């Protein structure tokens with residue numbers, strides 16, 4: 001059994017370089033929409049890049065595109081040095097990041113709240129995607145910080161749940177997420193764009209956005225769906 005490749009993939013890795021700055025890449029993705037990105041990933045044969053559909057934005061207009069900062073945790077009753085551990089994680093969050101929580105399917109605790117929002121915003125964090133819960137929801141909304149999650153609860157994580165590690169590969173639903181991948185969430189949910197193909201996916205998504213303008217124009221002008229497809233359109 002040779003595990004070298006798998007070990008390299010699953011361990012902590014240097015982020016590969018992107019052809020344009022991360023910030024520009026993410027800002028340009030935010031101008032597109034997740035369905036266009038999804039169609040491009042389908043062209044690449046990647047059919048399982050969307051997080052489970054019950055992970056939804058707190059408000060329909062919330063949008064985030066940023067670089068994955070992954071966190072893994074699970075239900076855990078221990079408290080010893082939990083706060084210090086969480087502070088250390090928060091202090092490692094980088095600019096243009098989005099915190100992505102794999103909670104091992106937790107259904108009880110909030111992995112995110114107001115103070116964590118404030119601390120991460122100071123470090124340039126652009127949002128949080130949590131396969132779990134949020135609390136202090138009103139305050140988080142006031143801070144204008146996009147959060148995608150499954151539920152809201154007043155249960156703090158201390159004494160109920162704790163982190164196992166961070167900046168490691170995680171899995172939410174069927175989707176692998178590596179630190180540095182590009183995460184894009186909007187009203188249609190959250191999609192994970194592998195870092196190595198992110199720039200190519202951006203260019204193709206921008207093309208789709210432009211091309212769909214022409215398709216919609218055909219519909220407005222009264223062409224039937226059959227005529228639209230004959231002219232190269234699609235739905």
Ligand SMILES: O=C([O-])CC(=O)C(=O)O
Nearest residue numbers: 112113114115116156157
């Ligand atoms: O401590 C927590 O569980 C999270 C929280 O309330 C906050 O960040 O404000």
Ligand SMILES: [Mg+2]
Nearest residue numbers: 113114115136
């Ligand atoms: Mg709080």
